[in-house]
Amino acid sequence: MQAKLNNKEIIVKDNKDVLDINQIKADFPILNQPINNHRLVYLDNAATTQKPKSVIDAQNEFYLTINANIHRGLHTLAEKATNAYEKTREHVAQFIGGVKTEEIIFTNGTTEAINMVAYTWGEKNINEGDEIVITEMEHHANLVPWVMLAKKKKALLKRIPVTPSGYLDLSNIDKIITSKTKLLAVTHMSNVLGTINPIAELAQLAHDKGAIILGDGAQAVPHLPVDVKELGVDFYAFSAHKMLGPTGVGVLYGKKELLETMPPFNMGGEMIDTVTFDNITWAELPHKFEAGTPNIAGVVAFDETLHYLEKIGMENIRQHEITLLDYALKQLTQIDGLEIQGPLEVTNRGGAISFTDPKIHPHDISTFLDSRGIAIRAGHHCAQPLMKILQKVATARASLYIYNDRNDIDALVEALKKMRKYFGV
């Protein structure tokens, strides 16, 4: 059995852009500049996205008019700052499907969110002989914490394989997820292959065996409508900077009943209730997990980020990317020698397109494209085990977002067509 997907009625539109891309492009001042004497074509969105002016303004506005520390001060600015910060939390809770506000923990990114679960829930609940299940397509952020935890606890780390066409191979899933499984940690969308994994189905499989599931949503939340309750995940992590928001802001969603049983992660200010030299009681959720002064301005600007995305609509964003992806894959697969890694069915994947040329190293591809103003990523994409499985030392990766259009794809395709001639291979 191959992974089935729960996408509903997605239509590939052939001749019309879903979004008004020129209007969107105008919201991103950074895109309006030449790079190496060419128009900037930004196709490195799986690494980080650009920020609309309204988000940059929101962050500036915070520093210009309401900067203060949150939760502790009793003065007017402290109250304004606290309100703005907490307003984002409510917004995030709504954005991912209407969960409880205290189930949203702010972190500095997806990596910290996953580590938080590994060091608190994992530390408490994983014992010798237990099993942790991951997949072969995990980013190091959802891999290294579990490798280390398994080592420390003498637990067994098992993995769901990847098929040659880039899907999770669920044919032996009954042998992989067993009654010994305590945790399934899986990416919602692969940062290398673009594959969208059947999280809801996997959540059901995990829960049937009494295990919990953590979803790495770093690549999914920016590009798909995500409802964590519909997915049935127990934990879910993502980053603001990959969805037009500021760097240094991440989110851990956790079910309240799980978060309540977990010990804190960082120790310090803000996360306590009462402190004596002998005894400490923890603050209520979510503050128990937010020690110290967070990235307040970033979190406040993240509220505007969510407004911006909602104004366009996540369904429209997904539709736009599918249409553009279809356009891109049709042309890229025609280029002599170019190999696409990952699924070719656009409805089963997101806009991260990894490709290789057997004769040209990805770093040379990247340098060549950069000289034409085109920004892509080349390397192992923090997924070294997956690279080994793909039998590649590295890949080149172009990744799409809302401000990309057919002109950007045309620029990429045109440059790639000239590349082999340039290198004379």
Added chain:
Amino acid sequence: MSDPLDDMYREVILDHYRSPRGKKPIKKKDIESEGKNPSCGDEIEMELDMDNGKVKDVHVNCHGCAISVASGSMLAEYIKGKSLDEVKKISEVVKKMLKGEVDNLPEDLGDLDALKGVRNFPVRIKCALLAWMTLIEGVKNYEKGKNHPKASISTEDKEKE
């Protein structure tokens, strides 16, 4: 208008990349060294056949980008027939040149001069350095006089740079 990219991918570099020198395996391996550049995934293996204090033959096997392959190929071409002292001297000079610590190579180094263009592309300097660092480490090990120890470097090892 000339392509700014040509500064790095000079014709001589592309020529070495398309047909690397030193590809033929050798039997007598007095110096053995391997190197990797984890950020790109470039990997290189290098063996030297030493005779009477001179490099009699050299084998370089590099899997990587155009710059790393070309740099390894130029190395193979240049050091053949050179004394160990000359090899040591040139590898230090090339290393310093790539890192921008010296401006120019002495004039008589032929193809190696083409590596200068890489300096305008800071993220690619490690690619060019890989072969030379691997050689330096191999020679170091050889001079310690151990019995055929295989040297190993990574461009991420700060202490070995």
